[in-house]
Amino acid sequence: MSSEPDLARTVRIAARALGKHGLVHAYGHCSARLDADTFLVCPARPMGLVEPGESCTPVPVDGPLPDGVLGEVRIHQHIYRTRPEAGGVVRYMGPNAMALAALARSPKPRHGFGTYFAPEVPVWDDIQLIRDDEKAKGVVATMGANAGVLMRGNGAVTAGESLIEAVVLAWYLEDVCRVELEALKAGLADIAPTIAPDAAAARATKAGMIFERMWDHLTAGDPELPK
Template sequence: MSTDLEALARTVRVAARALGRAGLVHAYGHCSARIDAASFLVAPSRPLGLVQPGQACSVVPLDGPLPEGVLPEVRIHREIYRRRPDVGGVARVQAPKTMSLSVLGLTPVARHGFGAYFHPRPPLWDEPLLLRSDPQARQLAEQLGQARAIVMRGNGAVTAGESLQAAVVLAWYLEDAARVELDCLAAGPHTLPTCFTDEQSAVRATWNGRLLERMWDYLTAGDPETSG
């Protein structure tokens, strides 16, 4: 394995464990990082929080069948990478607040800073069954469009970032936006239906000021494969 690919595999493993520590995945979930225009690297097919330092990741081609041993839902990643050359990382999560909101047929509105990254709100994949076919994966990727996340009713969510680090941070932001939305729903008529405007979201949804790096550092602190 080349030095660059080894470094990318380390990032995938660190991201996997970060999602596990943050409670954004449990036994189910996966994450990946783009290698180049023709392939991507996906985390080992096991609970992400249990991925071991140095454990091998799998190279998945954008064309052709999934390699043996790769989880069936990884076809979602493949379809997103095919359609979105701007995407460098994908996270498939089972975040609890996002899940609770999704079974109501809802996704979080951009009511606070983290929600602004998904303005006006993430699309909802309104199908609660497991996604195990290429046609389903294509439809989901098409519905995602240019959004940063798509919520799957009763089945978690998928985030797409310019890097895997961004996809992981966006998964945390999405869960926090779902938390705020559920709190607002619980408050009912006592809560004003305030949300960010288009202009406010465009300004707020920024990575300036090391917002991405600081959250990544927070989520990966203490990981055995982080450096520095």
């Protein structure tokens, strides 16, 4: 596990990257697991405005949210509680994910990025904000073992083995939603090909520094990266 200062730095870098690339705006949050019992969440303000060195808040995996932590961070809690392999969570509201979630339509794996969410991205079919444990449990149960979940009218959540992975998966999911919307606009969504499970499993690789290279792209120029 990373030390708390190093992990907080990664959380801040992730927050600014998500803001820089339009995946969040006034709303959204990200977190990284510190240990089995605790995770760090970004400051409760627009993520693109998070300052270098700003404090991130430790949150218990079990128990009440600390004062000042956003209510939807309960989703993070329930992911970390039920998925011990999860090391990072992103709650994001990119325009394509928002549009497709509003349609309550699950994007299918039609190109390489979609294979990381095969056989398809589940949809939590409730427009209410996730500000109580019952709804948070429902979202996470709908998500299951998938890398992402859409929330009807409210964007998406991704989870990865690290926050770096969760951020890259958020970028991937946004592109998966873009492709699905293009298929819908072209009238081809019901007949366009999807990627079969075996092919999807082979394509959804982490080899070749795929996640690391996308992370470098998304975070380039961040003030807390080494010069």
